Amino acid sequence: xxxxxxxxxxxxxxxxxxxxxxxxxxxxxxxxxxxxxxxxxxxxxxxxxxxxxxxxxxxxxxxxxxxxxxxxxxxxxxxxxxxxxxxxxxxxxxxxxxxxxxxxxxxxxxxxxxxxxxxxxxxxxxxxxxxxxxxxxxxxxxxxxxxxxxxxxxxxxxxxxxxxxxxxxxxxxxxxxxxxxxxxxxxxxxxxxxxxxxxxxxxxxxxxxxxxxxxxxxxxxxxxxxxxxxxxxxxxxxxxxxxxxxxxxxxxxxxxxxxxxxxxxxxxxxxxxxxxxxxxxxxxxxxxxxxxxxxxxxxxxxxxxxxxxxxxxxxxxxxxxxxxxxxxxxxxxxxxxxxxxxx
Numbered sequence: 001x002x003x004x005x006x007x008x009x010x011x012x013x014x015x016x017x018x019x020x021x022x023x024x025x026x027x028x029x030x031x032x033x034x035x036x037x038x039x040x041x042x043x044x045x046x047x048x049x050x051x052x053x054x055x056x057x058x059x060x061x062x063x064x065x066x067x068x069x070x071x072x073x074x075x076x077x078x079x080x081x082x083x084x085x086x087x088x089x090x091x092x093x094x095x096x097x098x099x100x101x102x103x104x105x106x107x108x109x110x111x112x113x114x115x116x117x118x119x120x121x122x123x124x125x126x127x128x129x130x131x132x133x134x135x136x137x138x139x140x141x142x143x144x145x146x147x148x149x150x151x152x153x154x155x156x157x158x159x160x161x162x163x164x165x166x167x168x169x170x171x172x173x174x175x176x177x178x179x180x181x182x183x184x185x186x187x188x189x190x191x192x193x194x195x196x197x198x199x200x201x202x203x204x205x206x207x208x209x210x211x212x213x214x215x216x217x218x219x220x221x222x223x224x225x226x227x228x229x230x231x232x233x234x235x236x237x238x239x240x241x242x243x244x245x246x247x248x249x250x251x252x253x254x255x256x257x258x259x260x261x262x263x264x265x266x267x268x269x270x271x272x273x274x275x276x277x278x279x280x281x282x283x284x285x286x287x288x289x290x291x292x293x294x295x296x297x298x299x300x301x302x303x304x305x306x307x308x309x310x311x312x313x314x315x316x317x318x319x320x321x322x323x324x325x326x327x328x329x330x331x332x333x334x335x336x337x338x339x340x341x342x343x
Contacts, residue, residue: 038104040068040115051078051187056118065118066103070111078187079112085189086114088157097153098146100170100184119182120173123229124166127236134236137268142179143169143233144271147226150183155219162188162201164225166232192218205242209252209278212245227275234268252278 040057043065047054052071059066071079086102094101104115123143127133135143147169154161161168163185172180188201198214201207201221208224210217231239240251 038106040066042068049185051075051082057115067116067118069114069116071113073111079114081189082114082187083112085159085186088159089153089186091157092153094182096149098150098182099153100182116184119170119184121171122167123169123171123181123233126171126174127166127233132236135233137234137265139179140230140233140268143181144226144230146181147183147229151219151222151226154189154222158192159186159189160192160195160217160219161186161222162190162195163203164222164229165203165206166229169229204245204248205238207245207248209249212249223275227272231272231276234265234272 039060041060042055042057045053045055046067052069052075054067054069057066057068058064071082083105089099090102092099100119101117102114103117106113106115147164161183164183168183168185170182170184172182195201195217197216199211199217201211201217202225206225206228208221211221228239241247
């Protein structure tokens with residue numbers, strides 16, 4: 001499949017002053033020199049990260065809203081790395097695999113601007129709005145299903161996201177498609193074979209043990225972070241200390257991950273334990289986890305309708321238990337590993 005854009009055909013951002021000065025105000029028009037189809041009106045700014053700023057814009061020819069990520073000066077490598085990852089992702093059906101869709105790329109001087117489909121809000125913002133009140137099991141089930149499908153898609157192209165966290169999981173449209181999510185921000189994504197041993201990756205709260213310990217890395221570090229995200233959605237708080245890597249490792253080797261042991265949550269916790277297995281060799285591999293997605297869970301146990309057009313299925317207590325077994329088989333500690341409790 002051909003790439004969705006041509007690096008040699010970047011339109012230019014036409015402005016009379018440096019882009020970061022212009023971006024202090026809205027109503028800025030981003031114009032493509034070759035085609036009016038690639039002209040965008042900045043409506044408001046959605047946020048700013050390490051590598052760039054994201055603006056909500058309108059395509060002036062189609063009147064469709066988009067999100068444009070503008071890479072900062074000095075982060076050329078990050079912009080190039082994200083573009084390479086997006087080219088790989090373009091080989092997949094982004095909607096099928098719950099990955100954000102890139103629709104255009106253009107350049108202004110040294111700034112690369114990447115145009116994405118517009119989404120709703122991140123899971124972090126969603127939880128913050130509800131004061132981090134935990135989600136219901138059926139809601140976590142819908143999120144888990146989609147994130148595992150996203151990992152399955154990345155596995156097909158041998159890509160590791162390397163920065164999965166609440167901020168990088170977006171709700172598509174919470175009003176019309178409740179808990180329909182997509183994975184975003186591939187600025188740190190790498191091919192499995194290209195991740196050097198000892199690379200420092202991930203937000204410290206979501207950092208996998210093999211990253212902290214400087215061990216060889218692969219797609220299993222994404223499985224860890226997905227499991228941790230699901231555990232956070234279930235509890236409403238981080239399940240171990242995260243002020244330092246020392247305390248993270250020490251906290252992992254305790255029995256205090258989960259204290260909520262209600263019968264209807266046991267299966268969820270069993271799944272998360274396997275996703276958050278400290279020894280990555282024993283961590284649930286994708287084929288094992290996706291058996292639930294393609295097998296019994298998908299066949300009749302998924303109680304949350306991902307697409308709003310599909311029928312709503314009433315949650316039954318027995319089926320709820322099956323999801324919990326699926327979810328909590330992804331995250332905690334290997335009981336077979338004997339390590340001193342106080343580390």
